[in-house]
Structure formats: C-alpha cells, structure tokens
Amino acid sequence: MPLASRSPKADKTRNDIVRAAEKLFAEKGFRAMTLRDVTRQAHVNLAAVNYHFGSKRELMLAVIRNRFEPINVERLRRLDALMAKHLTAPIPVAAIFAALFGPLFESANTEHGPDRALMQLIGRAITEPADFMRSMHKVFFNELSQRFMAELRRSCPQLSEEALQYRFFFVINTMLGTIIEQARLENLSGGTLDATDFDKLVKQLTDFAVAGFIQTDATP
Template identity: 40%
Template sequence: MTRPDTRTRILDAAERLFAAEGIAATSLRRVIRAAGVNVAAIHYHFRSRENLLRAVLARRLAPLNAERLRRLDAVETDAGRGPLPLERVIEALVVPLFRLMREAGPGGAAFIRLMGRTLTESSGFLDRLVIEQFGDIIRRFTAAFRRALPALPPRAFYFRIHFLVGAMVYALLETRNLRILSGGACDPLDPDQVVAHLVPFLAAGLRAPIRARRRGGRR
C-alpha cells in the first residue's frame, strides 16, 4: 500500500487531533508527532497553525458545500417562483453533511466532529474562518429558509434558524449520550438514521406556531 504524501499525512493527523482534542488544545508539535514529520515540513506546506486548520477544512468543505448548493439549486428550480418545500431545503443542508461520515470513512467522521468544534469554539480567528468557509452557504440557505417560511416574523425566523444550527452541531458532536439513552438501539453515526429523524424534527420546530405574546414581551 502506497504511503500518503507528506502534505496528506499532515492534514490527516491534524484533522484527527483537532476533532478529538479541540482546536485550541491542539498544538503544531502534537500534529508533527502524529504525522511523523519534522517542523520544516509543516512550515513548508502550511507556514502556520491557522493555515493548517484552513487547509484541513477546505479539503472536505469545498466538495461538501458544492453538493449542498447543487441540491439547493435543484430545489429552487423545481419550485419556480413559489415557496420552497421546507423539508427539501433542510435535506439539501444536512444530507451531504451526514453522508460524509460514511462515504469518507474514519476521516469523514473526524471532519464532522471538527466542523462542530469550529462552530462552537470561540476565537477571533475562528470567527473569521467561519465567515470565510461558510459565508456563501449561510447566505444562500438563509434566503432559502426565508422563502420556505414566508409568514414567519423576522425575530422568530432568526431564533429558529439559530436553534436549527444548534441541533445540527449537537448531533455532530455528542454521540455518546444517544447510545446510552437508547441502550444501544440508536446509532448516532449512521447517517441514514440521523437524517430520518433530524429532518422532520427540524421542520416541525421551524413550523411551530408562535405563542401569543405576553404583555411587555417580544416575538
């Protein structure tokens, strides 16, 4: 079996470590040891820890986001000028993401966890990186959800999109509790199981009626 080239070994090691130990907790020294390379190799290929993380994300995000947008384009084409079907918009967002767990092998599952960490760990660099890597997806899908939910007041709309992202991130990051809660009956790493339950759950939350506003409260 051919050994992966140096750049690929570094990316694979960094992906595993960033996902397992966290972005802030993973040093270049740890990546160097795990990849079996020297300091010069890291600096030759990536120059900095930030550029390494950017490359790790871009390697899988580019095809992932292209597939999401391809699916969303199909939804919009089928709908013409009318409202978009909510479940299909959700599927365009989540199906490619969770299928990556299966189709890309162990590296795909690690990348899924890394994406969750990227969205939950906080730093100025990560905030910029999220906009850089997810900006187009955020804009396109926010507009698509707006078309799918035209009657939802703006404040309720943005809260619910925020909760949708939160549910997705939790499903990506926290798999142990579901196994414990279900006694092993549910497999949180089976993308078909996850999508089959996540899509209707998210759709129901987005469509839920708005409770009557209390005096002095806001919607």
C-alpha cells in the first residue's frame, strides 16, 4: 500500500477501482464481489488492487467512505444552516427531516439520471454481515443521529424522551427501507408511479415522516 501515491496515473487507477468496486458491491454484496470482477470492470490488472489498497477489505472501506462521508457532511452543514437561521427558535420538523433526507436522495439523483447503484450501495452497506462494515456504519451513524435528535428534542418539547427515540428510530428506518426497496415502488404500484421522480419521492417521504413523528394520538 503506497503511503503517498499522487501521480495522475495512480489516482486514475485508484478511482477506476473504487468505482468498479462500488458498482459490483452494490449489485452483489461483499462476498460475491470478487477482485477479478472488479479489476476486469476497471480495466486494470488483478494485482493493482492489492498494490493500492492492500486487501479487499481496505478497498471496501474506501468505497464506503467515498460515498457516506460527503453525504453526512452535507447533512450536518444543512442542519447548522437551519440552526443559524432560526437561532434559539425551534426548527420546523419538516426542515430537519429535509436536511436528513435531502443530501442522500440528491446524491442518488445525478444529472445523468438516477444512480441506482448508490441507492443499492447504501442499502447493502447496512445489511452487510461483515463486522468491519457494521462498526464503520456505527461510527458514521451515531454522531449524526445524536446531532439530529438534539434538534428534534428542541422542536418537539411535548414528546417524551421515549416517544422521541422510538419515532426517530422509525424515521431512520423508513428512510433506509425506502432506499433499499426503492426499485420496488413501480412494482408495487403496477407501473403507475415513477421511482425516478426523486423530488416527489422525498416530498412524500417527508410528509409521511413528519406526520408519524409529531402524531399525538392514535386514530381510526
């Protein structure tokens, strides 16, 4: 593993490998993504993976970090912007959820159309059995959730701590489940709904999450 590989050629090879690995991991999962697949798709030699990353595992960490980190940075940036805008006043719940959902779904909605690989990637990263991946996700997720829950606590003082925790848990699960199962939206609707319309999806998702989060009593 090179400590300082900064030649343009090496960076291109590195990036090609990461991109190919992301695509194949999203499609197949960690075990089924073989280094032979990756190097064939990246048009590099099999040995290049171990030269640049040391192992399949280190390559996988690079893939995850490459995608998760920018999304979470942007989420916290938007939350900070909301706090700066509202000062000590409580932030609307819908705005907090928009900061949480937006960067994720926008990352999956490129100018070249929806990036299904990314949505699958994030979904798969959650369920992947390997311990090193689960612990990495925990690091990413814990910091983020504590920051968002603190703001939700301020915005919804009427909620008990228990209700707050359960409902934030459900909101996260709805978001994650929607990413994982997103491809099934068209299936479910018999083809009438457009799974690539991210703006509408996020709008509907936010409405759903807000209603579930702030509800005060059960209804018929």
